[in-house]
Amino acid sequence: MTPRWARKGRLAFLFGTPAMLGLITFLVIPFAMAIALTLTNQKLLSPQHVQAVGLANYERLLGLKVMRQDGIASSDGHVTFPRIRDVTRSSPTLRPYRPLGAMTWESTRFVLLARDPVFMRSLLNTALFAVMVVPLQCGLALGLALLVNAGLCGQRAFRTIYFSPVVMSMVVVAVIWAFLFNRDLGLVNQALGWLSGGQGTRIDWLGNPATAMPAIVIMSAWQGAGLQMLIFLAGLQAIPTELYDAARIDGATPLQRFVHVTLPGLSNTIAFVVVITTIAAFGLFTQVDVMTQGGPANATSTVMFYAIERGVRDQDIAYGSTVTVVYFVLIATLAILQQRFFARRAGAR
Amino acid sequence: MRRPINSRTAAVRVGLYAIALLFVIVFVSPFVFMVMASFKPNQQIFGDLGSFRAFLPVGAVSLQNYRDVIATSGIGSYALNSAFITVSTVGAGLFVNSLAAFALARLEWRGKGLVLGLIVIMLIIPLEAIAVPMMLLVASLPTLGFDGGLTIQWSWLDTRLVQIVPFVANAFSIFFFYQAFNDIPRDFDEAAYVDGATPYQVFRHVIVPLSGTTFATVAIIQGLAAWNQYLWPVIVVPSAEARPLMVGLQQFFRFQTEWGEVMAYATLATLPVFLAFVFFQRWFVQSVMGSGVKG
Structure with missing residues (x-):
């Protein structure tokens, strides 16, 4: 039974006000502003009057x-x-x-x-990045989780080490990898040279439009996989061991146990991991800003990078906001579609 | 029949250890390279890259890069800015968000369900989606200063304030606290109320002492985000005075050819996080595993 004291709404209001004030000022209002600004020609500093321009920003951005x-x-x-x-x-x-x-x-x-070929290029680059990084990162994370969960001695140490890049700043990681990807001296090319026995040409990873995005994909998966690994581990530990025992008694091979016990048991976790990894992938910014500045020849320009270029560096707030609104609609749609996809697959089983 | 199976499982285990160790090398070697290069002169870093010497403290190892980077890059003041921003965000955030979560989890009032629903919706709006309009907003907020008399300046751009205040209230933290507080048996509150405690006393002396792990987890998540934040200061802090550590590193990296010094900067910027990670490793891991399953 709640005492009379606790039933007072006024007190709850007092306790909640600082947080709600913060969230309204720095989340709800900017979100509303984002949508409103896209219908204007707002600049950061401009002698011109702000005018309503209807959907002109969207036409300029998306016109095909x-x-x-x-x-x-x-x-x-x-x-x-x-x-x-x-x-x-x-x-x-x-x-x-x-x-x-x-x-x-x-x-x-x-x-x-x-109308805006650089935005279209950025959108395509971002989608390409997501298509490459999501399977790579989630697959690597699942593999690492299975490895850590296999009952090896020192599994907690392995878990900690695989997770460690996640807590490091992406700027630090990008700076280190910019050296590793160096054409003449980088360790990535050195390692490839050893593996191929000195064969093959040296790749100018970040300087070549064809390899710059794959290089960022490799680095991003390396940095982030530990996070998804931990989520998979939590999922693995939630699968009842009786299921494995039963499968073993029935004579299931390790592969059959993986396909018929582990994967179904992880289906919710997989859906969650794929959705959060996709959303994070579409926000790609820091790696690009530190390593390539969108180059070479716009090959690594992304939606977020383009939004900052237009909205902040050119101070075209309205147009930059339009890019971010399109970005939000995109990730919200993707998240809903993926959720539906996974829910239907779970239902079909 | 038994022996072949045993030797096979033994072989599998050896293989698993080999793979596990290979991944240890993959995940650790870039950091080892960073630290080793930070102690070496530029010429030697180039020379060592072709061999395992890149991962060993050999040759003309010295602290010269560190002396140079501290003297020339401004890292000292950037580190102070980042430390101030992180401590302020975490300190204020823990108080404000846990108090709001207490009101949601432990007090009865009309509209509670609605507010909780709104907070869950706010969870899905990423900073990226609102950063550009938020720049316009903070460019017209007032700051009080003191310059002979009280002064008001109508912009938050280029301040430490603008890197703290927007991140204090956090929908995820509120939700995380809310879930943890809900798991605490209500008998504890009732016993305290019977003894004449006020709701704030219940919060302060019943709920908070029982939620140490939750506070540690939220502090780690918000603190890490504050220390490593990059996108937001790139937008609102163009000049050097309030610049945080990571933006400083990006600038230093872009306009420097001294690899050893860049690596010394990167090592120094990573050191506090690394130490915190080593000491509070359990909570780091818990913060992800807990939030991932529930969220």
Whole structure:
């Protein structure tokens, strides 16, 4: 029974006020501002009046068009197309668009045009990063958790060591790995050289557009896997040992025990880990800001990096906010889709 | 029949140890490299990279890089800023969030369920999603100063304050405290109320003493985030005066070619976290395993 004292709402209000005030000021209001600002042309410091611009920021950010061009066949059968820039410049509706990619099919060319090709590139980079890092990091984490849980002597020491990069600052980790990835002297290339017996060319990991993002993927998985490992460990320890004993009595092999006992027992944990890793992956910023500054040739520019470039470094608050609102809608949608996917799979079993 | 199985399991165990040790090397060697390089002159770091010498304290080992980095990089004042920010955020955060969680878990009032639901919703909004508009907000908040008389400055940009206040109240911490407080039997409160205690006394003398582990866990999560924070100070602290340690490292790294000094900076920036991790390892692990399963 709660005493009369404890039933007083006024006191609860007093206790809760500092925290609620903080959360409202620094979470709810900025979130509302984010949405409102995207409908304006707000700059950080500007003599101009702030004006409502409707959905212009979203059009500028997300505008995509497909242009169809008919080729001109010359007498020798060679097909040529008009220059894209000439076409977009002469058309008032296509003028703000820049080419993103093109596909030629017989004598017709389809050109994908974007209002903001750097954002589209950043979005693609971020998605690529997530597609690479989520399986790698979650797989590595699950492997480490199984290893730590296998009953080896000193398993607590192993657990602590695998987890240790997680508590280190990402800036420190990125600085160390920038050296490790160095083309001529880095230990990554040295190790690859030893493994291949001196064969193969040295990779300029962070200087080459094709390898810069994979390099960041490897480093990020290395830094973060310990976190997911601990979550998997908690999940593994929640699986009743009787299930394993029963499977063993039935003559199940270790692989069968893994597939039919461990994986089903971990299904909720796997869903949780995949969702949080995906959300974290879409927020990729620090590694890029320290190691590559979005380069080379925008190959590592990400959604968050682009939001900070536009919103803070160019002080275009409205446009930067638009990028972050799109980012939030994206991760919220992804999280819901993934939850549904895992829930349906659990239901199907 | 028994022996082949035993020798096979023995072989499997040896294999598992080999894999486990391989991963130890993978996870530890970058840090060993960082620490060793921090004691070596630039030339030697390059020379050692081709061999295992990179991981050994050999050659012209000295503290010269540390002397140089302390003298030239401003690391001293950045470290003070980070320490002040971390201690303030954790201290104020523990008090404010646990008190709010106490009101949610132990007091009866109308609208409690609604507030709890709102806090759970707030859990999913990441800093990244609101950082840009929040910059506009803090650029127009007042600070009081003292310059011969009382002065008011209408901006929080470039202050230590702006790196503390927004992170004191924390939805995750409130929720974590709330779950822990809910697990404490209510008989304890009632006994105290019967003895004439006020709700604050119940909080202070019943709930807090029973929640040591929870406080340690929340302190570690919020403290680590404060010490390692990077995105937010990059946005709101452009100049050097209130700059925290990690932004300082990024700047030093970008404009330095002295690898040994950069590694000395990185080692110094990591040292406090490393020591805390070694001493409070159990709570670090618990903070993740506890929050992961429940959250």
